[in-house]
Amino acid sequence: MSWLDYFRGRRQEQPASATAAKERLQIVLAHERIGRTREDFLPKLQQELIAVVARYVAIDPGKVNVNLDRGGDMSTLAIEIELPAPAAMRVAANAR
Amino acid sequence: MAQVVVVTSGKGGVGKTTSSAAFATGLAQRGKKTVVIDFDVGLRNLDLIMGVERRVVFDIVNVISGEARLNQALIRDKRVDTLSILPASQTRDKDALTKEGVQKIIEELAKDFDYILCDSPAGIEKGALLALYFADQAIVVTNPEVSSVRDSDRILGVLQSRSKRAEEKREPVKEHLLVTRFDPARVERGEMLKLEDIQEILSIPLLGVIPESESVLKASNTGTPVIMDAESMAGQAYTDAVARFLGEEKPHRFIEAEKKGIFKRLFGGRAA
Ligand SMILES: Nc1ncnc2c1ncn2[C@@H]1O[C@H](COP(=O)(O)OP(=O)(O)O)[C@@H](O)[C@H]1O
Numbered sequence: 071m072s073w074l075d076y077f078r079g080r081r082q083e084q085p086a087s088a089t090a091a092k093e094r095l096q097i098v099l100a101h102e103r104i105g106r107t108r109e110d111f112l113p114k115l116q117q118e119l120i121a122v123v124a125r126y127v128a129i130d131p132g133k134v135n136v137n138l139d140r141g142g143d144m145s146t147l148a149i150e151i152e153l154p155a156p157a158a159m160r161v162a163a164n165a166r
Numbered sequence: 167m168a169q170v171v172v173v174t175s176g177k178g179g180v181g182k183t184t185s186s187a188a189f190a191t192g193l194a195q196r197g198k199k200t201v202v203i204d205f206d207v208g209l210r211n212l213d214l215i216m217g218v219e220r221r222v223v224f225d226i227v228n229v230i231s232g233e234a235r236l237n238q239a240l241i242r243d244k245r246v247d248t249l250s251i252l253p254a255s256q257t258r259d260k261d262a263l264t265k266e267g268v269q270k271i272i273e274e275l276a277k278d279f280d281y282i283l284c285d286s287p288a289g290i291e292k293g294a295l296l297a298l299y300f301a302d303q304a305i306v307v308t309n310p311e312v313s314s315v316r317d318s319d320r321i322l323g324v325l326q327s328r329s330k331r332a333e334e335k336r337e338p339v340k341e342h343l344l345v346t347r348f349d350p351a352r353v354e355r356g357e358m359l360k361l362e363d364i365q366e367i368l369s370i371p372l373l374g375v376i377p378e379s380e381s382v383l384k385a386s387n388t389g390t391p392v393i394m395d396a397e398s399m400a401g402q403a404y405t406d407a408v409a410r411f412l413g414e415e416k417p418h419r420f421i422e423a424e425k426k427g428i429f430k431r432l433f434g435g436r437a438a
């Protein structure tokens with residue numbers, strides 16, 4: 071920064087967007103580095119969850135939604151399973 | 167009918183991912199149901215530029231291998247509701263992407279979307295070939311610089327010989343030239359190729375000119391596609407290019423150097 075910048079009113083400040091960039095990278099890379107040494111468990115977790123739920127309810131595997139939000143301190147994994155109407159659930163229960 | 171659009175260039179670092187994010191967002195903002203696919207297997211980056219990196223659960227390779235369903239891998243954008251992103255995987259196994267697998271995904275997406283954008287990796291190897299294979303249209307991203315123009319020419323050759331349309335001898339892939347990182351001042355000083363020269367050499371219709379702009383870096387820092395920065399020249403240039411892509415007439419802007427006042431000429435000034 072040159073002394074001329076003072077005339078132009080430019081101040082030496084950390085641009086806000088670079089801070090955002092660093093924070094975003096820290097979070098995503100922390101997760102990716104773990105993933106490099108350990109196999110991604112999410113596909114398997116999802117399959118097993120579906121299998122467990124399917125033992126009780128006749129579900130459509132296509133109606134299972136997995137949502138993840140990775141955070142620095144905490145991540146949330148939301149698994150949404152659409153359950154069929156009560157009539158279909160009774161059929162599944164009787165079939166067992 | 168859904169249109170498959172590849173964003174390609176041959177050369178790396180010219181602005182394909184930046185342009186894919188901007189175009190996908192722009193088309194979605196115009197009400198088109200749009201999905202953008204990252205084909206850069208092993209070097210996923212579109213998720214960062216789109217700002218959805220924290221929400222990636224499954225990727226294109228999980229879908230091809232049957233570990234996840236397509237709708238589970240699609241990330242719906244929280245800002246524009248007609249926009250979805252299909253991330254690339256971080257796996258080093260490039261063979262995970264197969265032609266049959268990609269075809270199935272594109273066929274399924276074609277039922278729900280108006281535009282399927284494919285962000286190509288650099289090079290003319292497998293990943294780039296797969297990204298362009300199913301294309302109906304191609305946006306060829308070029309910088310005003312010799313190696314970029316040469317690589318664009320090579321990728322045009324590939325489009326004309328190795329795309330599905332070429333193999334089936336159908337109507338050729340519609341080609342669009344998108345010149346990015348254009349610096350009018352350097353062009354005027356003769357340090358960079360002129361727009362007319364690039365057009366003359368590649369001789370495909372000019373879709374848009376995106377100026378070199380600091381706002382692109384800011385946009386990638388925050389994970390907001392630069393087209394959402396309506397104040398910035400790059401954002402406006404992308405908005406114009408999307409409008410042209412949809413058939414509107416728009417004069418080209420930001421292609422001439424700003425006439426600087428005496429004060430600015432003395433002390434310099436930076437583009438927004
Ligand atoms: N119009 C532009 N002005 C300034 N920098 C740009 C512009 N377009 C792209 N860039 C920068 O160029 C680099 C490469 O862009 P990217 O979109 O990742 O290219 P590619 O996908 O072709 O490798 C990035 O650092 C990006 O911020």
Ligand SMILES: [Mg+2]
Nearest residue numbers: 182183206211
């Ligand atoms: Mg890229």
